[in-house]
Amino acid sequence: MHARSENEGQDKPLSFHWHAADNSWLRHLPVPKMRTAKGKVAVEAILLDAIIEANGEDRWISHARRPAHYTAAGRYQGTAYTCTTVVNGVDALHEAGLIEVIIAPPSPRAGWQSVFRASPLLRAAMVPNVTYDPGELIRLKIDKKLTDYKDTDATIRRRCKQRELNEPIEAAAIALEAPGVFVAGPAMKAGNVIAYPARKTLYRVFAEDFEHGGRHYGGWWQGIPGELRESITIDGEPTVEPDYSQHHARLLYRVAGKVLDGDAYTVDGYSRDIGKIGFQALINASSYAGAVGAVAKELALDKIPVNPRTGRKRKPAEWEVKAERKEAHAIVAAVKRRNAAVADHFHKGVGMKLQRVDSDMAADVLKRLRSQNVVALPIHDSFIVKRQHEGLCREAMDAAFAAVA
Structure with a gap:
């Protein structure tokens, strides 16, 4: 097992949606034999996810080890996606040296799931021709x-x-x-x-x-x-x-029976991008405080540099968000004044x-x-x-x- 670093980056959830054209790519790998047909499907799905990710974004792949996670699995991942088949498949593939695994603490409060990724042995294997089927539409x-x-x-x-x-x-x-x-x-x-x-x-x-x-x-x-x-x-x-x-500004005015005059995102004292952030926060949040918090988070995020290795930004810390709340209050108030005709619809979760x-x-x-x-x-x-x-x-x-x- 490997130790998990705080800088590993975002995990990718395990999926059973990739399918190889045939199984010829597995012939020279020490693939463990599973007792059931569903177990065999699970092993092949885990291997496909691992080798595809190794040749793509190369993230760790998360998987749950508690049965509660799999309650809706049949509809979205297929009947072979169960706690038993996934856990047994991951463990068997790890023992065979085909994947590396990090097991999360058993408590659901740990904040992260167990993960795996392709081992050097799997990374050296031939990448098969694949198709992708998302299943449930x-x-x-x-x-x-x-x-x-x-x-x-x-x-x-x-x-x-x-x-x-x-x-x-x-x-x-x-x-x-x-x-x-x-x-x-x-x-x-x-x-x-x-x-x-x-x-x-x-x-x-x-x-x-x-x-x-x-x-x-x-x-x-x-x-x-x-x-x-x-x-x-x-x-x-x-x-x-x-x-x-x-788009959403025009839709909100239309369903509210109001006429939008000009640009809903153009707010005195702020750039149009900031006005749009404030408007989106006001239609998506279910409370005024939630709208302010959403704007503050975006302001904090804007100041965080992109990680050159991952191409992503980290999440802003709580203190970074808190430092932006005063400005966020002002932005939210300005957007509400500009769009007073539909202000009754703000911070009520109308966005969905x-x-x-x-x-x-x-x-x-x-x-x-x-x-x-x-x-x-x-x-x-x-x-x-x-x-x-x-x-x-x-x-x-x-x-x-x-x-x-």
Whole structure:
């Protein structure tokens, strides 16, 4: 076992979503034989996650060792994903010398899960050809955790509709034609940015219930910086990214029956970026104090340098956030004054309701464009399309917004 450093970086949760084209890559590895078919599936999934991550972001991969973690596993990870198969598989692979493991303290208050990563032996193995299947396309998170649910006519219809919307995206050749981009196995790298081109299937994530959230996730293009997205091609052709200006601000004014005059994020005494941070905090927080705290956290985060090794920032310390609270109070107050017409909707958690509206709009846009044989890649409030299809995309976006009650 290895000691865990505080500077290891962010872990990646174990998934059973990668699938190898065949098992030939395992022939020269000392893969332990498991007693059950599910155990065999688990071992192969763990090995795939480990070797793919070793050739990608090279993070530790977290896994739970308590049965309570696996209550919703069947829907989201498959029936082979159980506490028994995962723990037994990790331990057997560690004993075989194929992965390195760090076991977390048994207390759920430890703050982190057990982790593993590829050993030198596994890192030297051939990287197989892989596909990625996210499984469940309609997901529900309660308290930020994936939660099982009973299917209804509505969830079944949403799932069928999502499969239809995914068809043109999955069939398209989506690439990144930027200087310095190279492919290493299933990973595509551009400096500190790493993406996995096999991840093209979109799924929707709802929050607390099916009336909140619902945004589309899963596409590799959603996780790269905006300046890199300009280099995305679809079927070899250059693309553009039309977006909704002031998306949630315009939606809030519309559902409130008010008229937005000018820019909701332009606030006296502050930059537009700060005004936008304040507005987003006010619609997402469920209390005034929560909105102030969210702004203070963003102000503190802005002062933290990027780690050159990981390309990420650390989380701000409590004292760093506290030092920004006075300024955050002033920002929140200024944003409320600027948007007095909809201030009654602030710090009441309306953000997730607006996400449900914008996610339905995104589905509407994808449906309209699919009917015209146009491939569109959603980024929540924008869509990547071939340059020649920009006009059609903007028309679909305008129609979807006009249909909002």
